[in-house]
Amino acid sequence: MVLIKWREGYMNLFQPCADGIRSACVVLCCSLILAFPVAATTGENRHCQDSGPLVFGILPFISAEQLVFRFTPLVNYLSENLKVPVRIETAPDFVEFARRTHEETYYDILFTAPHFFTRASQKAGYRLIASVDSPEMWAVIVVPKQSEIHTLQDLEGKRLATVPPLGLATLLVRKTLFEAGIDPDVDLDMVITPTHDASLLSSYHGVTDASALMQPPYAAASKKVRDSMRIVARTESTPHIPISVAPWLGEACAAEIAELLVNMGTTLEGSAVLQHNRFTGYRQGDPSVYERLNDLLSR
Amino acid sequence: MHRKSITLFQSLRFRLIASVVSIEIIMLSLLVWNNISIIQATHTDRLRDTATSMIQQIARTSGNYMVAVDYATLEDYLSNIIDYQELSYLVVLDRDEHAVIALGEFPVQPWPVLETHPAQVTDGVFDVTDVITVAGQPMGRVLMGFSLSLMDEAIRKSRTRGITIAVGEIVLTVIVTVLIGLGLTRRLGILAAAAQEVGKGDYSIKIPVEAADEVGRTASAFNYMVAEVSNRTQQLEAAESRSRTLLAENRNLVHASLHVQEEERKYLARELHDELGQCITAIQADAESIRDLSRDGDSRIKTSAGAILDVSSRIYEVVHSMMQRLRPGILDDLGLVEALKDALAAWQERNPNTHCLFNASGDLANLGERINITVYRIIQECLTNVSKHARAGTVTITLTGTADLLMLDIKDDGRGTDLSAPRSGLGLIGMRERVESLGGEFRLDSRVGEGLSIMISVPLPGDEAQS
Numbered sequence: 036m037v038l039i040k041w042r043e044g045y046m047n048l049f050q051p052c053a054d055g056i057r058s059a060c061v062v063l064c065c066s067l068i069l070a071f072p073v074a075a076t077t078g079e080n081r082h083c084q085d086s087g088p089l090v091f092g093i094l095p096f097i098s099a100e101q102l103v104f105r106f107t108p109l110v111n112y113l114s115e116n117l118k119v120p121v122r123i124e125t126a127p128d129f130v131e132f133a134r135r136t137h138e139e140t141y142y143d144i145l146f147t148a149p150h151f152f153t154r155a156s157q158k159a160g161y162r163l164i165a166s167v168d169s170p171e172m173w174a175v176i177v178v179p180k181q182s183e184i185h186t187l188q189d190l191e192g193k194r195l196a197t198v199p200p201l202g203l204a205t206l207l208v209r210k211t212l213f214e215a216g217i218d219p220d221v222d223l224d225m226v227i228t229p230t231h232d233a234s235l236l237s238s239y240h241g242v243t244d245a246s247a248l249m250q251p252p253y254a255a256a257s258k259k260v261r262d263s264m265r266i267v268a269r270t271e272s273t274p275h276i277p278i279s280v281a282p283w284l285g286e287a288c289a290a291e292i293a294e295l296l297v298n299m300g301t302t303l304e305g306s307a308v309l310q311h312n313r314f315t316g317y318r319q320g321d322p323s324v325y326e327r328l329n330d331l332l333s334r
Numbered sequence: 335m336h337r338k339s340i341t342l343f344q345s346l347r348f349r350l351i352a353s354v355v356s357i358e359i360i361m362l363s364l365l366v367w368n369n370i371s372i373i374q375a376t377h378t379d380r381l382r383d384t385a386t387s388m389i390q391q392i393a394r395t396s397g398n399y400m401v402a403v404d405y406a407t408l409e410d411y412l413s414n415i416i417d418y419q420e421l422s423y424l425v426v427l428d429r430d431e432h433a434v435i436a437l438g439e440f441p442v443q444p445w446p447v448l449e450t451h452p453a454q455v456t457d458g459v460f461d462v463t464d465v466i467t468v469a470g471q472p473m474g475r476v477l478m479g480f481s482l483s484l485m486d487e488a489i490r491k492s493r494t495r496g497i498t499i500a501v502g503e504i505v506l507t508v509i510v511t512v513l514i515g516l517g518l519t520r521r522l523g524i525l526a527a528a529a530q531e532v533g534k535g536d537y538s539i540k541i542p543v544e545a546a547d548e549v550g551r552t553a554s555a556f557n558y559m560v561a562e563v564s565n566r567t568q569q570l571e572a573a574e575s576r577s578r579t580l581l582a583e584n585r586n587l588v589h590a591s592l593h594v595q596e597e598e599r600k601y602l603a604r605e606l607h608d609e610l611g612q613c614i615t616a617i618q619a620d621a622e623s624i625r626d627l628s629r630d631g632d633s634r635i636k637t638s639a640g641a642i643l644d645v646s647s648r649i650y651e652v653v654h655s656m657m658q659r660l661r662p663g664i665l666d667d668l669g670l671v672e673a674l675k676d677a678l679a680a681w682q683e684r685n686p687n688t689h690c691l692f693n694a695s696g697d698l699a700n701l702g703e704r705i706n707i708t709v710y711r712i713i714q715e716c717l718t719n720v721s722k723h724a725r726a727g728t729v730t731i732t733l734t735g736t737a738d739l740l741m742l743d744i745k746d747d748g749r750g751t752d753l754s755a756p757r758s759g760l761g762l763i764g765m766r767e768r769v770e771s772l773g774g775e776f777r778l779d780s781r782v783g784e785g786l787s788i789m790i791s792v793p794l795p796g797d798e799a800q801s
Binding site (some may be wrong): 088095098099100101102103104106122124125126127131196 | 397398400402429471473
């Protein structure tokens, strides 16, 4: 797969393109491919060098500031070991992130929610190379400790903060509410916030009555906030975060990235990175575990 | 006393105005220069601070958009900022130094040289940059250019305003100073003119006191001073008049006294000659007769007659000497010159160590008794002083008579005297009185070790007066 870096991102040349410019670009790039075939890897940890700077796309599940803070060590680790610049990029929101992923195949390495991966894999051909080696994750509904809400039924008529509609937490919570006989579109007021942090702080500050968010961001929230909150309900579990690569990235490069991730815990630097991310490690990715999430998006 | 014309640089008015205007110009120039410097520094510092503040704010704000590659939203946001009137251009560069947003009149690459302060600007645009970071990670940078035209215009206006105010103040100062100077010097001129009139003796003048300021007080003091001077002058004139009268009376008294003294001396000399001289002559004749008659008789009679002769001769000599001192008969018989020669010869005989020279010239025959005896007595007193005090080797006496003036010059080469030292003798005073009683002048000149000189001039009366 070959991409041309466009004014606003990368364009997948193998995606259907209707306009003449894209067709021209396809012809041009094919010529380039014939003239300069992809060079074979020349040694260890050199497989990604020809791919140029790699874009490490992360779902904007937390603020950009937090996101850069949390994932810079990981990106730097990859960059140093792959001998190629790796850059963090995200999107203004989930929808735009999904659009870039699905329509532009914008990100070289994709760090996204499990249900987004299944769609990215299906629509844009992203290949799973690793997963966060942690127990499955789930969403939680939390309320302030002194709140009168103790069960899901108590949420009726209340304001529930959550992440954007496509967010995994929202989807899981909606499913759980439905299963509890509560129609989230009718029985309560779903208040959309841009990130998990925003959702949590919304009820913490009393703007909403309850907050829905994934458990890992909740666990990573400040102790002061968590100590003043109480979990009312949790959703079903989902596989942990998958890490995939764009379809045009070479197998050797993808394998090298996967190897670096899986073996991260074996090096001192890698362990520090994992500790910073509060991950225990990465394991080889198994696409089949994510298949059960297909119906989640269909809702 | 006449009034001198004043040159321009001597004029108090000119100097006052020139000094005030010079100081005003210097101080206002410094003030304007200082204000312009402060204004320039203030404007440049403000622009620097504004630029720093804006670019830091944009760099902080842009981070999330850069991470999210949300350039459209970022451009919308920055489009509002580019409207800031001093902002010339705004460019956002990504991590590869590609311009992802370029607003305003942005320069073509290569990007302009950056400045840290507007004072460093040479192309009219203050170019600044700041790195866009998120969580400490660089995400690109912002490049901004601030046009200096507005700042330069503001500085130019401030400078023009400052210079206008300074020029206005200088003009105002000149006008006020000229008016004050004119008023001040006009009144001082009145004072000067009044002082000149007072100098001429017009004490009736009185200056009008126009104001209670320093010049007014000076005018009041001047008027008071003129009144006091007038009063004192009148008193002095009265005292002087009384002194002149007393002096004249005193001189008349001295003259009369001297005349009486000379007349008394003359009388005494005549009495001595006529009465005592005849008696002594008779005694001598009788004694000679007794001596001649007793030639063959008792030798004791002869001896006694001889003793009487000796005593009478001695008495005669004493009387003769007294007669000469009281009234030299030769003065009346042979005149002043011969009397002086006779007296000088006698003095020379008594003072052989001092050589006395006498020169007489001119018409000295008919000087009159008063002048003759005065000159004779003065020379007599001078020679007495020489023999007593001068220890002179030579004394020269020069007597010159002209048609209307008699001049007497007496010089010696003795030890002289300190004229400023107080003296107890009455000789010099007597000489001066004698001369001044004749309406003449008496001058004395001497220094220690350089002899003494007396110069006398006496006006000679006409023929009618002498007769």
